[in-house]
Amino acid sequence: MKTKYIDLISQTFEFPQEQFEVEDNELIFNGVPLMDIIKQYGTPLKITYLPKISENIQKARRWFNVAIAKADYQADYHYCYCTKSSHFEFVLSEVLKNDVHIETSSAFDLNLIEVLEEQKMFDKENFILCNGFKKQQYIDNIAMMLDKGYVNTIPILDNIHELDMLDAAVNTKCKIGIRIAAEEEPRFEFYTSRLGIRYNDIIPLYLHKIKNNPKFELKMLHFFINTGIQDTAYYWNELSKCISLYCDLKKICPELDSLDIGGGFPIKTSLSFEYDYEYMAEEIVAQIKNICNREGVPEPDIFTEFGSYTVGEASAVLFSILQQKRQNDRELWDMIDSSFMTTLPDTWAIDQQFIILAVNNWDKEYERVFLGGLTCDSQDFYNSEASLNAVFLPKIRASLPTQESNDYFDEDPQYIGLFNTGAYQESVGGYGGIQHCLTPAPKHIIIYRDEEGELCTKLFAKEQSYKSMLKILGY
Numbered sequence: 001m002k003t004k005y006i007d008l009i010s011q012t013f014e015f016p017q018e019q020f021e022v023e024d025n026e027l028i029f030n031g032v033p034l035m036d037i038i039k040q041y042g043t044p045l046k047i048t049y050l051p052k053i054s055e056n057i058q059k060a061r062r063w064f065n066v067a068i069a070k071a072d073y074q075a076d077y078h079y080c081y082c083t084k085s086s087h088f089e090f091v092l093s094e095v096l097k098n099d100v101h102i103e104t105s106s107a108f109d110l111n112l113i114e115v116l117e118e119q120k121m122f123d124k125e126n127f128i129l130c131n132g133f134k135k136q137q138y139i140d141n142i143a144m145m146l147d148k149g150y151v152n153t154i155p156i157l158d159n160i161h162e163l164d165m166l167d168a169a170v171n172t173k174c175k176i177g178i179r180i181a182a183e184e185e186p187r188f189e190f191y192t193s194r195l196g197i198r199y200n201d202i203i204p205l206y207l208h209k210i211k212n213n214p215k216f217e218l219k220m221l222h223f224f225i226n227t228g229i230q231d232t233a234y235y236w237n238e239l240s241k242c243i244s245l246y247c248d249l250k251k252i253c254p255e256l257d258s259l260d261i262g263g264g265f266p267i268k269t270s271l272s273f274e275y276d277y278e279y280m281a282e283e284i285v286a287q288i289k290n291i292c293n294r295e296g297v298p299e300p301d302i303f304t305e306f307g308s309y310t311v312g313e314a315s316a317v318l319f320s321i322l323q324q325k326r327q328n329d330r331e332l333w334d335m336i337d338s339s340f341m342t343t344l345p346d347t348w349a350i351d352q353q354f355i356i357l358a359v360n361n362w363d364k365e366y367e368r369v370f371l372g373g374l375t376c377d378s379q380d381f382y383n384s385e386a387s388l389n390a391v392f393l394p395k396i397r398a399s400l401p402t403q404e405s406n407d408y409f410d411e412d413p414q415y416i417g418l419f420n421t422g423a424y425q426e427s428v429g430g431y432g433g434i435q436h437c438l439t440p441a442p443k444h445i446i447i448y449r450d451e452e453g454e455l456c457t458k459l460f461a462k463e464q465s466y467k468s469m470l471k472i473l474g475y
């Protein structure tokens with residue numbers, strides 16, 4: 001009977017597969033032998049493999065450009081990176097190697113862009129799409145960027161009041177966009193998104209407040225669907241409503257020439273993940289073209305703002321199993337050396353599932369376990385791989401601690417990884433602050449390739465120290 005961990009994975013999934021393979025019973029992630037990294041840096045450890053970011057950007061750009069060529073679409077595609085998914089400098093500097101534009105969501109994002117421009121990573125001509133509900137500081141920063149010559153800074157109105165605020169703050173001519181408040185998917189607890197302006201208010205807003213104001217030029221219509229870009233009736237329906245509104249507006253607003261379809265390309269959160277990106281890009285481009293042609297309106301430039309898709313698949317978190325605890329006949333806990341709640345807050349907050357795999361011991365038998373984090377919170381656990389509905393890991397030797405050693409995994413520790421964790425976890429959970437039970441933020445390393453293609457690593461941050469926490473706490 002095949003009872004090894006490697007059998008379980010290769011019989012349940014297509015394996016090996018893009019991003020994951022096994023050599024000598026140890027896992028390789030994006031071409032990186034993880035045991036080498038663990039031997040060098042220990043656990044708990046966050047890793048980011050930078051080349052994956054550029055790879056994903058280039059793939060998406062290719063899908064859209066191929067779709068545009070196939071449909072003989074008469075306008076261009078622009079890739080924007082949505083900074084809120086990860087603001088780290090090492091992420092932005094990799095993203096910007098790919099001639100990418102930026103979408104912002106708050107005032108400080110614009111200060112961040114200034115730093116990137118000073119370091120010659122960002123060009124003043126690039127698009128800066130300013131989304132989000134805007135407080136005065138954000139409006140002032142937009143005005144500052146325009147004054148400093150960031151000519152393609154485009155505030156996207158989230159509400160009608162923002163137009164007056166911009167009018168008061170901005171001294172130059174200013175391109176603007178409008179965000180449509182999309183209808184939420186039927187299962188959601190609200191009907192209409194609180195973000196953006198209602199469909200019916202958009203044309204009156206243009207006619208009464210924008211058309212005759214020489215300062216503003218309405219260039220862009222934007223919508224973002226919370227559930228992401230999915231091949232569902234709901235998504236296609238929302239997209240077609242948005243394109244129809246674009247056409248109605250274009251007929252009275254000749255300067256309108258861009259449609260921003262937001263973020264929402266999904267990433268692999270399970271080894272059985274299947275998503276036809278190419279088809280989706282082709283279908284989106286074809287729908288926009290068809291509706292525009294039917295309405296006799298020129299096709300708009302298409303903008304996307306992929307966050308998760310840009311950075312998610314570049315990162316992972318690696319843990320060791322510190323100890324195994326059997327709490328009853330059915331509940332066997334593998335205790336990790338950190339916390340799920342603090343390192344991957346989405347696992348707790350929205351039951352987000354990530355790919356979870358053993359890093360070593362793939363030749364051992366497997367067993368079903370629950371994974372426990374170290375905080376005292378009963379919610380600090382992880383127990384469900386998306387396709388298996390449970391977590392299976394190589395079997396751990398169930399010997400009791402001896403007099404000589406309390407640590408019964410000394411010789412053969414089990415390491416595990418949660419993968420494709422690069423988006424939103426630090427934005428949501430905070431970074432380097434105070435977290436549950438004073439759990440320190442793990443060490444973080446960056447992995448890249450040198451000019452010869454050799455793998456190199458760089459320590460981005462040490463494990464958080466008690467001193468940094470006590471300082472924050474006022475000691």
Ligand SMILES: Cc1ncc(COP(=O)(O)O)c(C=O)c1O
Nearest residue numbers: 082224262263264305306307308
């Ligand atoms: C306006 C807007 N654009 C882009 C994104 C990025 O979405 P994703 O990370 O799913 O690509 C978001 C996410 O909340 C958003 O609100």
